[in-house]
Amino acid sequence: MISIPKGTKDILPKDVYKWQLAEETFRKTAEKYGFTEIRTPIIEHTELFSRGIGDTTDVVQKEMYTFEIAGRSLSLKPEGTAGVGRSFIENKLYADGLPAKYYYITPCYRYEKMQKGRQREFHQFGIEVFGSDKMMADAEVILLAYDFLTSVGIDDAKLHINSIGCPKCRAEYRKALQDFLRPNYDRLCDTCKSRFERNPMRILDCKSPECQKIAEGAPHMLDYLCEDCRSAFDELKALLDVYGIPYEVDPGIVRGLDYYTKTAFEFISDKLGSQATVCGGGRYDNLIEQLGGPATPGVGFGLGIERLLLILEASGKEPKAPSVCDVMVCGLGESAKEAALKLTKQMRESGIRVIIDVMERGLKAQFKYADRAGARYVVVIGDDEMAKGVVSLRDMANSSQQEVPAGEIIDVLRRVYG
RNA sequence: GUGGGUGUCGUCAAGCGGUUAAGACCCUGGGUUGUGGCUCCAGUAUACGAGAGUUCGAAUCUCUCCACCCACCCCA
Numbered sequence: 210m211i212s213i214p215k216g217t218k219d220i221l222p223k224d225v226y227k228w229q230l231a232e233e234t235f236r237k238t239a240e241k242y243g244f245t246e247i248r249t250p251i252i253e254h255t256e257l258f259s260r261g262i263g264d265t266t267d268v269v270q271k272e273m274y275t276f277e278i279a280g281r282s283l284s285l286k287p288e289g290t291a292g293v294g295r296s297f298i299e300n301k302l303y304a305d306g307l308p309a310k311y312y313y314i315t316p317c318y319r320y321e322k323m324q325k326g327r328q329r330e331f332h333q334f335g336i337e338v339f340g341s342d343k344m345m346a347d348a349e350v351i352l353l354a355y356d357f358l359t360s361v362g363i364d365d366a367k368l369h370i371n372s373i374g375c376p377k378c379r380a381e382y383r384k385a386l387q388d389f390l391r392p393n394y395d396r397l398c399d400t401c402k403s404r405f406e407r408n409p410m411r412i413l414d415c416k417s418p419e420c421q422k423i424a425e426g427a428p429h430m431l432d433y434l435c436e437d438c439r440s441a442f443d444e445l446k447a448l449l450d451v452y453g454i455p456y457e458v459d460p461g462i463v464r465g466l467d468y469y470t471k472t473a474f475e476f477i478s479d480k481l482g483s484q485a486t487v488c489g490g491g492r493y494d495n496l497i498e499q500l501g502g503p504a505t506p507g508v509g510f511g512l513g514i515e516r517l518l519l520i521l522e523a524s525g526k527e528p529k530a531p532s533v534c535d536v537m538v539c540g541l542g543e544s545a546k547e548a549a550l551k552l553t554k555q556m557r558e559s560g561i562r563v564i565i566d567v568m569e570r571g572l573k574a575q576f577k578y579a580d581r582a583g584a585r586y587v588v589v590i591g592d593d594e595m596a597k598g599v600v601s602l603r604d605m606a607n608s609s610q611q612e613v614p615a616g617e618i619i620d621v622l623r624r625v626y627g
Numbered sequence: 628g629u630g631g632g633u634g635u636c637g638u639c640a641a642g643c644g645g646u647u648a649a650g651a652c653c654c655u656g657g658g659u660u661g662u663g664g665c666u667c668c669a670g671u672a673u674a675c676g677a678g679a680g681u682u683c684g685a686a687u688c689u690c691u692c693c694a695c696c697c698a699c700c701c702c703a
Contacts, residue, residue: 267702268702
């Protein structure tokens with residue numbers, strides 16, 4: 210037997226309606242805010258990600274699906290923003306007027322070890338706004354995420370926000386933090402030692418008691434923000450208050466992708482095990498320039514669809530499955546078969562969802578089939594009906610049955626479904 | 628890459644050295660040679676993750692491997 214590759218999942222018919230519903234809600238929400246969809250390839254030149262995301266990041270260093278073909282190095286997208294940024298530049302979308310507001314739905318690929326809420330192929334809803342360096346844009350992006358989560362039934366995801374500064378103040382903070390930690394460098398755990406150069410901010414939320422102790426009283430990013438970043442963060446908080454979105458300032462939010470600046474935010478759920486973030490985003494004022502485009506600020510988020518569905522399931526908020534049909538036609542006997550087939554075709558032409566038993570089973574089995582499929586009505590055509598020129602119409606919900614002249618059945622049903 | 632856990636029919640799940648390897652659900656058929664959901668009856672299995680070993684005898688003990696899950700790391 211050939212099995213599915215590790216870290217991927219089939220989305221089975223019994224679950225697919227949840228995806229469709231989530232997608233529909235996301236599209237509607239994004240369009241409410243004036244966003245339009247953009248679709249970019251799953252494969253991009255590897256260089257796009259190493260330059261955009263940063264070649265020191267874990268994602269780029271060890272998690273990308275990279276392959277060589279015809280002498281070019283290509284990679285499966287590990288996240289959505291870089292591709293959209295590339296397209297923005299390549300198609301000169303900035304010439305269409307700013308801000309540019311896009312949404313997308315895409316699979317992403319990261320070669321990671323599986324665990325709850327983490328797969329190698331996963332799916333994201335995403336939003337990007339290019340062109341505005343104002344906090345109104347950040348607030349709108351966060352509002353959209355909040356709106357969407359609420360619409361889909363998630364009301365207990367907590368918004369955490371932070372500012373990770375701009376390259377200027379971040380460098381200064383980094384230095385201050387390293388200076389603070391350096392005397393105790395030898396006592397840090399091994400992972401923190403490796404973080405020391407690469408991402409010292411991570412040391413602050415290390416779980417090792419020893420590291421926590423060392424980190425006590427460490428300087429705070431928020432205290433090192435430059436004037437510009439400081440006032441921007443204050444403004445963002447004020448705007449969130451205007452929108453009435455509750456949030457918590459969480460200095461522990463750090464971004465693993467290099468392109469982030471200033472605003473960093475996450476929606477966190479306690480229903481996801483250790484992968485608590487369902488939606489993560491922030492501002493990336495240097496990405497477009499770094500990719501070779503005109504200096505253009507940006508802000509956006511990625512929202513994990515699998516995680517979203519996990520939360521819905523864990524909180525009993527899953528939408529219920531829709532029925533797969535409205536009506537089932539049962540033909541009994543050879544003489545009625547043709548009439549049943551014709552009627553089925555006509556009903557479908559009227560826009561009614563109708564099934565007919567293509568296994569030619571007995572009547573009892575056909576009713577079972579109708580019941581399972583969620584058909585509200587069953588239309589029976591047999592010898593009795595043929596002789597009388599009628600069909601039997603059974604309402605499965607209340608077990609009532611009546612005879613309807615054969616010529617009128619379409620109209621009767623169309624009144625309900627057409 | 629480093630830990631921990633789990634593997635018995637399509638699914639859930641008993642069994643813990645000797646059983647025809649329970650049971651339930653699902654599925655199929657029947658009780659009404661033309662009527663579902665409830666009920667009753669019947670039917671269906673090359674199911675003990677794989678391979679070695681111990682033993683008169685292994686789903687049950689040992690070893691190795693594999694798969695899946697969870698945690699670290701990182702992130703959606």
